[in-house]
Amino acid sequence: MADTTASGSPSCVERLKSYVKTQKGFILAAEILVSFIIIICYAASVYGGYSALAICEMIFSMIFFGIFMMDLDKQILVINWVWTDLFRAGIGAVLYIITSLINFIGGSGxxxxxxxxxxxxxxxxxxxxxxxxxxxxxxxxxxxxAAPTDDRV
Known part of the structure; x- marks a missing residue:
């Protein structure tokens, strides 16, 4: 019988455990978890349409979590992953704050x-x-x- 524990590359579960221990992995896991809680809250609400933002942001966070966990950002060089992640997180922050303020103000009862x-x-x-x-x-x-500057004309 072959020994499966002596493989050269770590398993997916081992990568998951080690990536969640990093700062970026912990932040992405927190984004996924809080988005899931928001989906549950808005699904139980009378106004369930607000859950679309939480669903989209949770899916985007899961995609980026998988890409960064499996180190695909170092293999797929066509996309600048840092800037893409910056736009994802920035747009998510603005949309969550706006949507939450709307729901907080108008959610009486x-x-x-x-x-x-x-x-x-x-x-x-x-x-x-x-x-x-x-x-x-x-x-x-x-x-x-930074690019080197040359004072000569």
């Missing part, structure tokens, strides 16, 4: 809608923090790879 709005504000903060960390990464990459 609907407890599930208010709960979804509160979790939406938390998700907006998580996405904003993700945007901030990605921005710092872009800023540090620019400083390290």
């Amino acid at each position: 609907d407890g599930a809608r208010i709960a979804g709005a509160v979790f939406g504000l938390i998700a907006g903060l998580i996405f904003a923090y993700d945007t901030y960390t990605i921005f710092l990464q872009v800023k540090s990459n620019r400083q390290h790879s």
Whole structure:
């Protein structure tokens, strides 16, 4: 019988465990979890249409989690993954905050809608923090790879 534990590459579960322990993996896992909670809250609400944002953001976070976990961003070089992730997180933060404020203000009498709005504000903060960390990464990459300047004309 062949020994399957002595393989050269780590299994998917091992990669998942090790990636969740990183800062980026933890942030993406938190985005997925909070988006799932928001989907449940808005599904229980009278106004279920607001769950579309949470569904889209959860799917995008899951896609980026899978890409970064499997190191596909280093293999697929056609897309600039850092800038794509920056736009995803920035747009998610803005949309979550706007949608949550709308639901928080207009959600009187609907407890599930208010709960979804509160979790939406938390998700907006998580996405904003993700945007901030990605921005710092872009800023540090620019400083390290600045083009040399020549004073001669």
